[in-house]
Amino acid sequence: MNAFASRHAIIIGGGASGVLLAYQLLQRSTPDFRVTLIEKRPDIGRGLAYHTGNPEHVLNVRVANMSALPDEPDHFWRWLTSREGVPPPCPDPYCFVPRRIYGDYIASLLTMSKGRSLHRLSIVQGTCVDVSEEPGEVTVRLDDGRCYVGDIAVLATGHDIRSCSPGYVDPWLPPSAAGVDPDATVLILGSGLTMVDYIQSLVHDGHRGAVVAMSRRGLLTKPHRRVAPIRIQETEVPFGAGISQLLRWFRDRVDAHVADGGDWRSVIDGVRPYTQRLWRELPPASKRRFLEHARAWWDVHRHRMAPEVEARITQALYDGRLTLMAAKVAGIEPNDAGALVRYRRRGQSEVQSMQVGAIVDCTGIVKDPLASANPAVRSLLDRGLARVDPLHIGIEIRPDCAVINEDGVPSRRLFAVGPLTRAAFWEIIAIPDIRNQCAALATKLARVSETRVATRSSSKPARMRKFIFNQPVEEHLDKDSRSSP
Numbered sequence: 457m458n459a460f461a462s463r464h465a466i467i468i469g470g471g472a473s474g475v476l477l478a479y480q481l482l483q484r485s486t487p488d489f490r491v492t493l494i495e496k497r498p499d500i501g502r503g504l505a506y507h508t509g510n511p512e513h514v515l516n517v518r519v520a521n522m523s524a525l526p527d528e529p530d531h532f533w534r535w536l537t538s539r540e541g542v543p544p545p546c547p548d549p550y551c552f553v554p555r556r557i558y559g560d561y562i563a564s565l566l567t568m569s570k571g572r573s574l575h576r577l578s579i580v581q582g583t584c585v586d587v588s589e590e591p592g593e594v595t596v597r598l599d600d601g602r603c604y605v606g607d608i609a610v611l612a613t614g615h616d617i618r619s620c621s622p623g624y625v626d627p628w629l630p631p632s633a634a635g636v637d638p639d640a641t642v643l644i645l646g647s648g649l650t651m652v653d654y655i656q657s658l659v660h661d662g663h664r665g666a667v668v669a670m671s672r673r674g675l676l677t678k679p680h681r682r683v684a685p686i687r688i689q690e691t692e693v694p695f696g697a698g699i700s701q702l703l704r705w706f707r708d709r710v711d712a713h714v715a716d717g718g719d720w721r722s723v724i725d726g727v728r729p730y731t732q733r734l735w736r737e738l739p740p741a742s743k744r745r746f747l748e749h750a751r752a753w754w755d756v757h758r759h760r761m762a763p764e765v766e767a768r769i770t771q772a773l774y775d776g777r778l779t780l781m782a783a784k785v786a787g788i789e790p791n792d793a794g795a796l797v798r799y800r801r802r803g804q805s806e807v808q809s810m811q812v813g814a815i816v817d818c819t820g821i822v823k824d825p826l827a828s829a830n831p832a833v834r835s836l837l838d839r840g841l842a843r844v845d846p847l848h849i850g851i852e853i854r855p856d857c858a859v860i861n862e863d864g865v866p867s868r869r870l871f872a873v874g875p876l877t878r879a880a881f882w883e884i885i886a887i888p889d890i891r892n893q894c895a896a897l898a899t900k901l902a903r904v905s906e907t908r909v910a911t912r913s914s915s916k917p918a919r920m921r922k923f924i925f926n927q928p929v930e931e932h933l934d935k936d937s938r939s940s941p
Contacts, residue, residue: 463607463608464489464490464491464605465489465490466606466608466609467612468609469495469503469611470495471503471504471505471612472614473875474614475500475563476524476890477894477897479565480894481898482566482574484898490578491577492577492604494584499563500563501559503615505614506559510554510556510656512554512660514762515555515558516552516760517552518549519536521887522887522888523891524565532561580598582598582602583599584831585835586832586835587609588841594607608869610872610873611836611859611876613832614875615821616829617821617822618820618821625814627816630660630661634814636658637814638664640812640814641812642665642668642812643797643810643816644669644670645815646669646671646818647669647671647674647676647818648677648755649759651669652677655772659772665813666776667777668779668810669779671819674802679763685725686718688723690730693730695733699746702742703750721760732884736881740846743847781799783800783802784799784802785799795815796809821875823849824844824848825851833851833876836870837851841859841861841862843861849878850879851876851877852880853871853872855880856896856900857873857877858871871901873897
């Protein structure tokens with residue numbers, strides 16, 4: 457078969473989402489389907505979540521639910537227990553392992569690819585700054601001027617990190633590396649899982665000063681317990697109902713289960729298979745109300761911390777090293793000792809103040825794509841190839857992950873997976889959801905590939921005339937797309 461009949465997919469982002477999609481494409485596509493994976497970091501498979509080297513930063517989901525492969529639920533556990541010379545880090549699949557180990561697992565997927573599929577994969581280190589679409593191809597340009605042409609491009613950019621404001625400490629750096637005084641009072645803005653991670657980083661680095669975690673509601677993430685999800689029939693779920701009716705139904709299910717001696721976690725986990733459909737069929741006004749009033753409560757119950765992490769946080773609270781405060785910052789005045797922070801407690805009008813040595817912004821990730829600093833996302837929006845959803849929590853896509861442009865037309869060549877698609881799927885930030893999404897998209901793209909290859913091979917191939925690096929596209933694909941430049 458000639459080179460013109462081959463297909464080429466470019467995946468922008470080599471974190472967990474990008475690697476999962478690359479693996480599925482290599483397994484499901486024809487032998488002439490090529491994949492280029494672009495990642496700005498030196499290592500693939502880690503992204504924001506799994507790059508940490510702190511052993512106390514563990515997964516927020518137990519091993520049993522973290523397989524990368526939807527049709528092999530024990531795949532991660534088998535990988536953990538089969539590493540030569542490395543004993544399993546825990547006794548059974550119902551445990552929480554360091555996130556760094558999980559990053560190793562995700563990266564290893566591409567070396568596990570069956571057959572001779574690895575020769576079809578090119579891993580490129582670089583930052584994508586521009587994506588353009590033409591009738592027959594997409595072009596991806598990197599910050600150093602390199603360009604890659606493909607049949608399709610998939611955004612798998614993961615979470616967008618909030619830029620660290622001047623005078624604030626970067627929450628993704630170890631406190632010692634960021635120059636935090638071990639005896640200083642540290643103010644953490646936000647009380648979610650990022651705050652929990654930073655507390656552990658402070659403890660790991662031997663911090664001795666007081667720590668105050670401040671958020672609007674002062675909610676703390678709930679811990680996991682060793683309980684099983686209840687079985688909820690699809691016919692029981694009130695799809696299409698307004699948010700008030702839906703929340704009443706949910707609370708009634710929780711109350712009934714707890715009254716029978718059960719755990720509320722079992723109900724939340726029992727609803728898990730239906731959350732994407734619930735979100736999709738929720739009326740727009742109800743979606744907005746949920747985001748404004750109920751989201752924080754849902755997050756602390758749905759996205760839980762490991763029991764051993766809970767023990768550390770509880771001990772810090774008990775010892776007085778950590779104070780959790782429901783309040784809002786009213787002003788910050790930098791000074792030689794750090795900053796004087798003025799704040800107002802929830803439900804009070806009086807403004808109080810405290811002197812702190814460092815301020816750490818753990819309020820979370822950037823959710824509005826319009827505020828994104830990611831140049832690949834920005835280029836799609838600037839070119840009109842993508843548009844932000846009305847709630848400003850992601851870009852608009854079709855159920856098959858095709859990106860919708862500013863005129864409301866879905867692309868045949870641009871797709872997205874992972875957190876960037878939360879506007880359509882909502883629950884799409886955890887591996888159990890992303891792995892299903894990537895498998896489904898890979899199946900679709902592989903099916904299209906088989907159809908187009910059959911069509912092209914039965915007709916005379918058209919001559920491709922576009923040039924990159926002063927080379928014809930066919931020469932570029934034969935050389936550069938097979939290995940890293």
